[in-house]
Amino acid sequence: MEKFTRHVYSLARQVTLPHMLLERLPHLLAISLSLLILWSGIEPFARDVWIAEITPILMVFGGLTWLYPRFRFSNTAYLLMACWLFWHTVGSHYTFANVPFSWFNELVGSERNQFDRVGHFFVGFYAFAIAEWLLRKRHCTYLLATLFSLFLIMSIAAAYEIVEYWFAVYYGGDAGIEFLGSQGDEWDAQKDMLADTLGAVTALLLFAWLRPDRYESFPVRERR
DSSP states (O other): OHHHHHHHHHHHHHHTSOHHHHHTHHHHHHHHHHHHHHHHTSSOSOHHHHHHHHHHHHHHHHHHHHHTTTOOOOHHHHHHHHHHHHHHHHHHHHOTTSSSOHHHHHHTTOSSOOHHHHHHHHHTTHHHHHHHHHHHTTOSOHHHHHHHHHHHHHHHHHHHHHHHHHHHHHHOHHHHHHHHOOTTOTTHHHHHHHHHHHHHHHHHHHHHHHOHHHHOOOSSOOOO
């Protein structure tokens, strides 16, 4: 199994993208995200909602930028983390209930806009990077790394729902309703947390198969 996985990584590096592009993937993602953030701030649906929604994006993006010279994640981790960053940025522009996403809603037979639910699923992808960091830093065993990553995502999901509640109560009116994004679903918070958890489980299953802490090379020197 280990030889097979190593072979998959070797093929991926040789066939899918040139080596230089693989090394610069985090930079390309950062440039693309920066442009998307700028676009999202141009006449958003609701300026106060945009500020509230873009704030966590800037915090995570800034943290990853600061961490990059000190610890370079695998390309897979960066791609997975980029899913939420890009998705949430688009949502900040339209507000999640108003993103043009009817094709998907019709596909799953939902009258509710499911754009935010997919975004919560993408939040769970950060479990991949958390597990990778713990194992490459040798902070714990594989089992503890996966369990900690899963429980951390679940905790963050619950905390975010509380923040949404606080914002909705503080601002009230249309801004509070748009930020809360429940769209009339009384179980919205529970479903969002479930989506976060399922995303984390998916990411950890992918991590178990790829194990980037064993096989992928990292061109940027890590500083301890």
